[in-house]
Amino acid sequence: MSIDIDTARRVAKLARIRVEEDALPALAQEFNAVLGFIEQLSEVDVEGVEPMTSVTPQRLKRRVDAVTDGNMQEKILKNAPDAREGFFAVPKVVE
Numbered sequence: 001m002s003i004d005i006d007t008a009r010r011v012a013k014l015a016r017i018r019v020e021e022d023a024l025p026a027l028a029q030e031f032n033a034v035l036g037f038i039e040q041l042s043e044v045d046v047e048g049v050e051p052m053t054s055v056t057p058q059r060l061k062r063r064v065d066a067v068t069d070g071n072m073q074e075k076i077l078k079n080a081p082d083a084r085e086g087f088f089a090v091p092k093v094v095e
Contacts, residue, residue: 003031 003011008028012019019027053060070076073086082089 001035003028003035007031 005024005028008024008031009019011031012024012027077083077086077088080088
């Protein structure tokens with residue numbers, strides 16, 4: 001896939017990045033370089049390679065996947081401008 005100047009202009013607009021008209025060819029060339037590198041990566045054979053989180057072997061800390069209420073309802077609601085019956089009270093927005 002090749003990025004032309006019009007596509008680079010559109011990407012810059014979607015990313016809300018102001019790019020001067022004379023800088024668009026260089027931006028398109030950079031996009032093409034990135035896409036070329038990604039195509040090179042897709043050619044690498046990763047069969048049998050396990051995913052890793054770091055270059056050094058380590059296990060991620062795990063916790064029990066249990067749903068709790070945090071045991072801090074009173075503390076949290078104490079900061080609320082208006083709380084009723086254990087919930088945040090907010091103004092009605094839809095009638």
